[in-house]
Amino acid sequence: MEQRIGLLGCGTVGGGVIELMRRRKQRLQSLTGWEPVIARVLVRDVLKERTVSFAEDVLTDDPDTVLGDESIRIIIETIGGIEPARTFILAAIARGKHVITANKDLIALCGEEILAAADAAGVTVLYEAAVGGAIPLIRPLQESLTANAISDLKGIVNGTTNYILSQMTETGADFSDVLQEAQDLGYAESDPSSDVDGLDAARKLTILASIAFYTRVSLSDVEVTGIRKITARDIAYAHELGAVIKLLAVGTERDGALTLHVRPTLIPKSHPLAHVSGSYNALFVRGDAAGDLMFFGRGAGALPRP
Ligand SMILES: NC(=O)c1ccc[n+]([C@@H]2O[C@H](COP(=O)([O-])OP(=O)(O)OC[C@H]3O[C@@H](n4cnc5c(N)ncnc54)[C@H](OP(=O)(O)O)[C@@H]3O)[C@@H](O)[C@H]2O)c1
Numbered sequence: 001m002e003q004r005i006g007l008l009g010c011g012t013v014g015g016g017v018i019e020l021m022r023r024r025k026q027r028l029q030s031l032t033g034w035e036p037v038i039a040r041v042l043v044r045d046v047l048k049e050r051t052v053s054f055a056e057d058v059l060t061d062d063p064d065t066v067l068g069d070e071s072i073r074i075i076i077e078t079i080g081g082i083e084p085a086r087t088f089i090l091a092a093i094a095r096g097k098h099v100i101t102a103n104k105d106l107i108a109l110c111g112e113e114i115l116a117a118a119d120a121a122g123v124t125v126l127y128e129a130a131v132g133g134a135i136p137l138i139r140p141l142q143e144s145l146t147a148n149a150i151s152d153l154k155g156i157v158n159g160t161t162n163y164i165l166s167q168m169t170e171t172g173a174d175f176s177d178v179l180q181e182a183q184d185l186g187y188a189e190s191d192p193s194s195d196v197d198g199l200d201a202a203r204k205l206t207i208l209a210s211i212a213f214y215t216r217v218s219l220s221d222v223e224v225t226g227i228r229k230i231t232a233r234d235i236a237y238a239h240e241l242g243a244v245i246k247l248l249a250v251g252t253e254r255d256g257a258l259t260l261h262v263r264p265t266l267i268p269k270s271h272p273l274a275h276v277s278g279s280y281n282a283l284f285v286r287g288d289a290a291g292d293l294m295f296f297g298r299g300a301g302a303l304p305r306p
Contacts, residue, residue: 003034005074006066006097007041008088010050010059013102013129014041014078016302018052040066042079042088067091077101086110093117093125102129108203112216131204132157132281135297141211141285148287150212153251157204159279159300160188160195161227161247165235165264166277169244174232187279197226198247198262205249208283209260213253217260225263238266244274272296 005021007014021028021036028036038058046059060066066075067088075092077099079085085106089099090113099118101107107114107130118125128138132155141150156162160182167178179196182188194200202222209217227247238245248265251258267274272294276282281299286292298304 001034002037003032003074004037004039004069004072005076006069006072006092007038007076007078008063008066008085009078009080010041010043010052011078011080012302014076015051017076017078019303039072040069042066063088063091067095067097070095072097074098074100077103079103080105082106082109086114089114089125090117093121093123096121096123098124098126100126102127104130104200104203104207108206108219111207111210127207131207132283132295132297133159133299133301135281135283135295135299137208137283137295138211140295141208145212145285145287145290145293148289149253150285150287151253152284152286153205153208153212153249154273154284155201155205155208155249156246156273156276156280156282157208157249157299158195158198158201158247159281160192161198161201162276162281163187163279164196165227165230165245165247168230168232168235169239172232172236175228175230196228198224199226201247201249201262205251205260205262208249209251209258212285213251213258215258217251217258221258221260223261223263225261227264230264241266242270243268246273246276248273 018038041059042063046061075097077085077089080103085103092099107127114125131137164178164182179188202219202224205222206217206219230245235245243266245264246267249262251260273282273284279300282294282296284294
């Protein structure tokens, strides 16, 4: 029997989802008993050239064709941003569809509203890819580590700033030159402020901290400092001290008090987080039962290319 899926967006992530579902179709079918079928794909421009091909009438620019299709029970949202993604997801939930989203901005800002709507409708919203790309973080924090009281989260969760700081460390170049190079290579947006000013990392921290510390954290709870003021000289001083500078997203609970910040931080070269370079992400977690754990992997992109 078919499990018909509606995909919203077919860019880097959406294209990767389609490729992976095609590659793993047999396995998904034997695990679930359902044949997964991407029945409809919503995009902005149906004429745009794409890396994946579709049967006729799958691609559409009309949201109602996807959200109003009663035979579709699962929606995967990979559009990004707040609107129209929020409206589409709430409409899908209201129609009794389960939702999977990679949208960190939306979950950070409207997660409470979306999860409450899903609870009321009796459907599931999954958002594993919203933080740390392919690294499993949400489910381990939500499920595998529930017996732990977590006291510390320390994450490198923004690939752009990690790439810039890694390049500055390797080449001795200054922030503005490395940023320009990252923009030329497509690793940084033309407006890089969300990344370099630490907001993207702060949004991801609110998602992780809300789960790890069993509370509802909002962006205003996080003290944020970006990396614009880091100079080649700072990097050189760090080196002399046997350390590197990383943009860390940190959540700490001590005696019931939670502190949250994102800021450039000196990390001793002996610490595992010091070796997380380039576009890689990592999350260090300390739990009272599990002790120290570190999750590490690629934080961006579709599938790894040879
Ligand atoms: N890229 C990553 O490495 C990564 C990693 C983890 C999570 N994420 C998250 O995944 C989401 C998608 O990121 P992405 O990099 O895949 O973005 P992207 O490459 O820009 O793709 C966005 C897709 O959404 C479609 N779209 C945009 N606005 C639309 C609208 N109003 N109506 C219908 N379709 C619309 C676009 O259509 P057209 O193709 O026609 O323009 C495109 O196919 C974001 O929430 C992002 O934060 C990304």
